[in-house]
Amino acid sequence: MSSQNNDDSKIQRAPTSEELKKFEFIQVLNEDPRTKGVCILGKLKSSSSSEDPKDAILLLEKLHFGSQELPNLLKERILQWISTDNNDIYHWYNGLLTKDEKFPDFKATLIWPATEAHIRKYSFQPRFLIRETPHIYETIVKPYIESIPTSRIQWVYNILSKKSESERIVLEVEEESTGFILLPDMKWDTVTLENLYLVAIVHRRDIRCIRDLNDTHLPLLKNLRRQILHFVPQKYPGIRSDELRLFVHHLPSYYHFHVHVTHLRNDTIAGGIAIAKAYLLDDIIENLEKFAKDYYKKATLTYVLGENDPLFSQMNDIGARVTADT
Amino acid sequence: MSSQNNDDSKIQRAPTSEELKKFEFIQVLNEDPRTKGVCILGKLKSSSSSEDPKDAILLLEKLHFGSQELPNLLKERILQWISTDNNDIYHWYNGLLTKDEKFPDFKATLIWPATEAHIRKYSFQPRFLIRETPHIYETIVKPYIESIPTSRIQWVYNILSKKSESERIVLEVEEESTGFILLPDMKWDTVTLENLYLVAIVHRRDIRCIRDLNDTHLPLLKNLRRQILHFVPQKYPGIRSDELRLFVHHLPSYYHFHVHVTHLRNDTIAGGIAIAKAYLLDDIIENLEKFAKDYYKKATLTYVLGENDPLFSQMNDIGARVTADT
CATH class of the missing domain: 3.30.200.40 (Scavenger mRNA decapping enzyme, N-terminal domain)
Incomplete structure (x- = not known):
């Protein structure tokens, strides 16, 4: 030395x-x-x-x-x-x-x-509300997602193949198209029930984010909902199914489809369950089933971007920031 | 004495x-x-x-x-x-x-x-996620809203007719079907810009809540959006239009249509901007314009109800609480 x-x-x-x-x-x-x-x-x-x-x-x-x-x-x-x-x-x-x-x-x-x-x-980072139109998704966001090396989500594949964190898994549903692995999020101490925070990571690798969802994924989404609402109250006695918020982020922090599961009383995650960021799984199912089978392909989605986000400068150039006239 | x-x-x-x-x-x-x-x-x-x-x-x-x-x-x-x-x-x-x-x-x-x-x-009040189907709205919630004496929102009419709080109004748009009054919410100190919280109360009295909205209200909703995003940055220099969250609550705290306007950085209102409570004005416009002209009449809406809420016992009796099988 x-x-x-x-x-x-x-x-x-x-x-x-x-x-x-x-x-x-x-x-x-x-x-x-x-x-x-x-x-x-x-x-x-x-x-x-x-x-x-x-x-x-x-x-x-x-x-x-x-x-x-x-x-x-x-x-x-x-x-x-x-x-x-x-x-x-x-x-x-x-x-x-x-x-x-x-x-x-x-x-x-x-x-x-x-x-x-x-x-x-x-550091404090200035943040901006932007509107991701279907066109902006196709021309800016999707190419950005595709440019991210797969190695960045190797940790997700390690979980799915049980190469790591396998002892943390609380539920696995093995079916290929509707299956998933459920495990505690790193932010949860796994003890304080009212701060419960789990993540369900799906086995299939073809859904990058909410934009990729359509009516063919309803069996997957409904299976996630049913299995999680059924399992969690059994695994953690004292928690009821009507205390569980199931939601998806857009933009997500990694581009492999996953669902957040938190307790209603978990107030450590205020930003994580805010509109213009979080989408209730029930609303997603509702939109795909009742309103449009390609709802999330057609919709303009509004969200908050920080100035340091890799997508921000392109979004800014194309005029995606919210104004009175957009 | x-x-x-x-x-x-x-x-x-x-x-x-x-x-x-x-x-x-x-x-x-x-x-x-x-x-x-x-x-x-x-x-x-x-x-x-x-x-x-x-x-x-x-x-x-x-x-x-x-x-x-x-x-x-x-x-x-x-x-x-x-x-x-x-x-x-x-x-x-x-x-x-x-x-x-x-x-x-x-x-x-x-x-x-x-x-x-x-x-x-x-005191802490147990809270439950419930699903308000169109049927539950028609049979439980709407009759409840109609049973509330008008006197309960006399204070709103006093604002609209300038009998009270008129010195607090920051913007009035007088048009009958698309007009509104904008004023600071009581929770805002009117000084700290990043805690900005305004409320826009519409002049028309025929919209009780989000359920009443349809495509005929798009001119109203778009006028609210355009006028507020245009006016607020002028009135409060330093605030940008892409820092303003415009949203509606369901259930609202009073049944006369109004829109909340808050700064992105206002983190005193975590529950107020959470999914299963708040609906982004942009998403409402999107749903009525692009997906269904009666979107909010058809949709099942999920929200949190406290045990002491006047609607809770009826909701509980009819089985509206979220379960794995709903």
Whole structure:
């Protein structure tokens, strides 16, 4: 091992409190007042190295009240009440909590050293509503999808062929044209039932996205719906079929047909179930069965694109952004 | 003023820190780990009264990091780092903040004395996905809508006839069949542009909800779209037309046709823009124009109903809840 490697391995231990105190603030990259989260860019130097300070990203998020602390919160943990306003039976305060290592104030993720790609990923990105007409799909989006090397979804094929994650599979329906594999999404802790998040990945490889669906896929879509609504309440007692949202994204994050399955109460995925992004499986079935067998080939679909999305510049050039006159 | 009244007025001042310490915890009514908010039911007694403790609801929410504290957060406000894990360039910690009245940990709303209605309002309510078929709409929902006294939307008519809120109107289009009034929703502070929330209320009184829409309403829907996308960026410089989400709710909260207008970045309304609740105006136009002139009369619509909703028991009796076989 070279001395360079030794330096690197030193950098990659967790910085100490003393080292973190020397974090040089550069700017706030992004923040979410709703979830009380903030993402800061700075520079950080290892005290054991003579190198210059390196880019660091610090993700901070206030912690939720712990359920075990709630019964005694007012008696034991609230240090100070500051009355701010008052109207009839409504009384407003700010407050301070006692300090206790058992109940930290925040959690943090430090990415250090951070690359340009990390900084881009965590930075606020301007977003635009665009309208994907059938023509824009055919001329811009479809060629883009076809240009993505198959290797990019090798991980999906590994799941389908049980080369990886096979121990995570909760249901497999083996039939070629209507079969699928159901497994927990990586975002789910697999324990908190009201945050349930599963993904059903179909076995067939000929459906890239919602645009490819037509009435010949109704048996597949209905099989997904029936099997999932039947299986999940059995596998996870306490969950009812009328608490499960089954939906598809467009654009999806990978171009092999899959259905998201989440609990109604999962509110960690607000953007994931928003209009102009998510399509309810029931509505998809409805549209193909009742309104047009090629509904998703004919429809203009509206969605949000970030400025850094590989499709954005072409979309912008062709005038796909929403205006009063489109 | 009777002595009873004097007692009441004593109760209605803001309880002091000492009084709050005697809050008797009963149970958690509801909580939202995403926003770090919790709602607690308890009993509270006024030290200046001999009466029994009364019901009290305490709404607590952790506060966001203040933008003015961020540049010096690591040097000045973080008291302790607790390293929890580490993998390559990723380092995880929990942390404690210094205590400072200028930077409170949480805000609180105390409702005291609280009524049964308050408790119901803030309690978790089981929710169910139901499928409103055209038949269920005709036999259950439409009669329910028709049973609601007109007085319940008198406030809407007051806005349309400028008897109230006229100073809040930002745009009026006076035409009888395609006209509307645009004004800020009460949830918007009218200042923070990325939280923009307007409502367009149509002048005509014959459209109760999305079910009543057909192709004869396309001029109205397109006029709403064109006028709003044209006007809002002029009225609020800095907002672009491709940052505006125009949508309709089903079920709506009142049965006079109106369109919600929000900024893409408004993330205070996660539930309000979710599938199985919100319908993009562009998709409504698309469906009526391209797929069926009576699309919303024929479609089965899926939505979330709470157990306390006036429609729930009838829906439950008729078997409208989502199952594997519906």
